[in-house]
Amino acid sequence: MSILLEKARQLLAERELCDHCLGRFFSSLGSGLRNRERGRALRVVLQMEDRSIALSQNHCALCQGIFTNVSNWAERAVTAVSNLEFQTYLMGTRVPTEIEVVEQALQQKFELRGEPFKQEFNREVGRLFGTLLAERGHPVQVDFREPQIVLVMDLEKSELALQINSLFIYGRYRKLVRTIPQTKWPCRSCRGRGCRECDFTGKTYPESVEELISPPLLRETHGSGTAFHGAGREDIDALMLGNGRPFVIEIKEPKVRTLDLELLHGEINERALGKIEVSQLQFVPSSVVERLKNLEAEKLYEARVRFSKKISPTCLHEAFAMLQKTPIQQRTPQRVSHRRADLVRTRRVLEISGELTSPTEALVRVHSEGGLYIKELISGDGGRTKPSLSELLQTPAEVIELNVLEVIGDFLSK
Ligand SMILES: [Zn+2]
Ligand SMILES: [Zn+2]
Numbered sequence: 001m002s003i004l005l006e007k008a009r010q011l012l013a014e015r016e017l018c019d020h021c022l023g024r025f026f027s028s029l030g031s032g033l034r035n036r037e038r039g040r041a042l043r044v045v046l047q048m049e050d051r052s053i054a055l056s057q058n059h060c061a062l063c064q065g066i067f068t069n070v071s072n073w074a075e076r077a078v079t080a081v082s083n084l085e086f087q088t089y090l091m092g093t094r095v096p097t098e099i100e101v102v103e104q105a106l107q108q109k110f111e112l113r114g115e116p117f118k119q120e121f122n123r124e125v126g127r128l129f130g131t132l133l134a135e136r137g138h139p140v141q142v143d144f145r146e147p148q149i150v151l152v153m154d155l156e157k158s159e160l161a162l163q164i165n166s167l168f169i170y171g172r173y174r175k176l177v178r179t180i181p182q183t184k185w186p187c188r189s190c191r192g193r194g195c196r197e198c199d200f201t202g203k204t205y206p207e208s209v210e211e212l213i214s215p216p217l218l219r220e221t222h223g224s225g226t227a228f229h230g231a232g233r234e235d236i237d238a239l240m241l242g243n244g245r246p247f248v249i250e251i252k253e254p255k256v257r258t259l260d261l262e263l264l265h266g267e268i269n270e271r272a273l274g275k276i277e278v279s280q281l282q283f284v285p286s287s288v289v290e291r292l293k294n295l296e297a298e299k300l301y302e303a304r305v306r307f308s309k310k311i312s313p314t315c316l317h318e319a320f321a322m323l324q325k326t327p328i329q330q331r332t333p334q335r336v337s338h339r340r341a342d343l344v345r346t347r348r349v350l351e352i353s354g355e356l357t358s359p360t361e362a363l364v365r366v367h368s369e370g371g372l373y374i375k376e377l378i379s380g381d382g383g384r385t386k387p388s389l390s391e392l393l394q395t396p397a398e399v400i401e402l403n404v405l406e407v408i409g410d411f412l413s414k
Contacts, residue, residue: 004026004029005042005045005046007025007110007111007276008022008025008026008042008046009046009050009053010110011025011109011110011112011207012043012046012053012107014059014106014109015062015102015106015193016059016060016061017039017040017057017061017062018039018057018058018059018060018062018065018067019035019036019037019039019040019043019056019057019355020036020039020060020063020067020120020124021035021039021060021062021067021103021117022038022042022043022057023035023036023037023038023039023040023041023042024038024039024114024115024120024251025106025110025112025114026038026039026042026112026114026116027106027114027115028113028114035115035120036040036067038283041397042254043055043056043057047167049298050380051183052232054148054316058218061102062098062099062102062103062106062117063117063121064101066099066121066155067121070121070125070128071128073125073153074125074128074129074132075103075132076133076276077091077129077151077153077160078124078129078133078161079365080151080160080162081133081149081151081162083255084164084255085255085256085257085258086140086143086164086257086292086358087140087141087256087257088142088143088146088147088149088150089126089129089140089141089142089143089147089148089149089150089151090142090143090147090150090151091122091123091126091142091150091151091153092122092150092151092152092153093121093122093125093126093152093155094151094152094153094154094155094156095117095118096156096379097157098156099155100117100273103116103117116120119186121153121155125153125353126142126248126371127353128237129151129351130142145314146165146285146286147162147165148164148165148167148175149162149163149165150163150165151163152164163236164253164254164255165286166227166250166251166252166254166286167221167223167250167251167254167257167283168248168249168250168251168283168284168285168286168288168289169217169248169249169251169261169281169282169283169284170246170247170248170280170281170282170283170284170288170411170412171213171244171246171247171248171249171265171278171279171280171281171282172241172243172244172245172246172247172278172279172280173209173213173244173245173247173276173277173278173279174235174240174241174242174243174244174245174276174277174278174279175209175238175239175240175245175275175276175284176239176241176274176275176276176277177237177239177274177275177276177301177325178236178237178238179205179236179295180205180207180208180209180212180231180236180275180276181204181205181208181209181233181235181236182209182210182228182233182234183208183209183210183230183233184203184208184210184211184371185203185205185208185226185283186202186203186204186226187201187202187204188201188204188408190202203364205236207275208230209225209228209230209247209268209276209327210226210249211358212252212268212271212275212276212277213228213249213268213272213274214226214228214249215271216264216267216268216271217249217251217259217264217268218251219257220256220259220264221251221254221256221259222254222255222256223251223252223253223255224252224253225251225252225253226249226250226251226252227249227250227252228247228248228250228326229247229248229249229250229289229292230245230247230251230292231245231246231247231292231295231297231374231407231409231411232245232296232297232370232407233300234402234404235375235402237402238402238403238404239402239403239404240403240404241403241405241406242300242405242406242407243279243406243409244277244278244279245404246292246407246409246411247292248284248288248292250286250289261281261282261283264281265278265279265281274376288411288412291411291412292411295370295411296369296370296371297370297408297409297411298367298369298370298406298408298409299348299363299365299366299367299368299372299404299406299407299408300366300404300406300408301365301367301368301374301379301402301403301404301405302363302364302365302366302402302403302405303363303364303365303366303374303375303399303401303403304357304361304363304364304399304401304402305354305361305362305363305378305389305397305398305399305400306361306363306397306400307343307360307361307362307393307395307396307397308321308360308395308396308397309360309395310360310406311356311359311362311393311395313355313356315393316354316355316356316362316393317393318392319389319393320354321351322387322392323349323352323377323387323389323392324349324350324351325347327347327348328346328347328348328349328372328377328385328386328387328388329344329345329348329385329386330344330345330347330348330372330373330376330377330384330386331343331344331374331381331384331385332345332382332384332387333375333384334342334381334382334384335377336373344373344410346367347368347369347370347371347372348366348369348372349366349368349369349372349377350367350368351365351366351367352364352365352366352367353365361400364378364389365405373385374399374402375399375402377389378390378397378398378399379396379398379399380397
């Protein structure tokens with residue numbers, strides 16, 4: 001008798017095992033076989049030599065006969081997703097400690113390294129779940145990396161938990177007015193609860209880029225909420241022009257995932273006419289959010305600058321030349337220091353140009369590395385940004401109007 005057969009015989013002598021659990025200890029044998037078939041085959045061969053070995057076994061000291069519940073779990077899962085539109089899923093199991101303990105003890109004792117119980121149970125329920133859905137005209141696929149939904153079976157509590165993963169839509173937005181923040185700002189007085197000061201809206205600003213984009217998407221997906229992820233953000237009083245700023249809108253717990261983005265794009269832009277415009281809407285994996293957060297994109301700005309004294313064109317261009325060749329030491333600006341860590345960063349001005357539009361005003365274009373604060377590059381921020389246009393021209397200088405012309409970078413490719 002081969003060593004493996006002998007081990008199978010000893011296993012069965014030690015514990016009562018169902019075909020699934022017996023077969024699983026030998027999961028590397030016989031390609032294309034399911035554990036149940038493998039277990040059954042071993043049992044048949046052993047019975048030919050030893051009549052005392054039963055050909056079928058319903059009691060199982062390992063799984064407690066749990067595999068007889070596979071169809072029940074699969075049907076529960078089908079019911080749980082009956083109102084959901086999705087294409088990919090992942091099945092998970094919370095395994096009772098006892099099963100794991102017995103399985104590991106037997107593996108160790110007989111020096112066998114089979115597939116874990118959890119993996120087989122997930123697969124068996126998942127397989128039937130997929131078949132039942134396909135019969136209902138709803139084909140789905142297992143996805144281990146980024147499943148749209150996750151079903152977790154708690155065998156001890158007999159509870160099935162459904163987790164609906166977020167849907168991520170990428171786009172770019174242009175902002176055409178100087179009064180809209182990127183995301184909702186809770187009212188400072190009531191922190192969002194609603195008070196007299198905010199007219200019981202709970203908000204400092206009546207609308208935001210996020211709130212102009214999300215309602216049609218929420219309506220179509222029946223999601224429970226949204227989160228807005230921007231590739232940085234412009235100041236509220238700055239316009240976002242050019243081809244816009246990349247963003248990802250995350251729709252939480254969507255019940256529907258197939259959207260006509262072309263149509264929604266039109267609706268969003270119509271609703272927000274004159275305030276914002278979106279473009280390039282497309283579905284993306286969640287990893288794009290990380291990219292948006294981590295990539296410090298180069299930017300192109302246009303600033304209207306006012307000086308406290310008359311400036312000559314020569315002085316202005318000399319100052320530009322200095323800014324372009326000197327790394328800028330910038331301490332976190334005073335105006336954001338309450339929410340950002342106070343530190344000094346070095347950023348470069350890649351290109352700066354412009355001209356005087358009056359003796360005390362100039363239109364300035366700046367191409368900078370990501371992370372450089374432009375208002376402070378001009379004003380000096382009380383010496384916190386060095387050098388600055390103000391310092392070089394030896395006069396107070398202030399940005400009176402700021403537009404972001406371009407956020408440069410490839411946020412989509414891997
Ligand atoms: Zn079993
Ligand atoms: Zn309030």
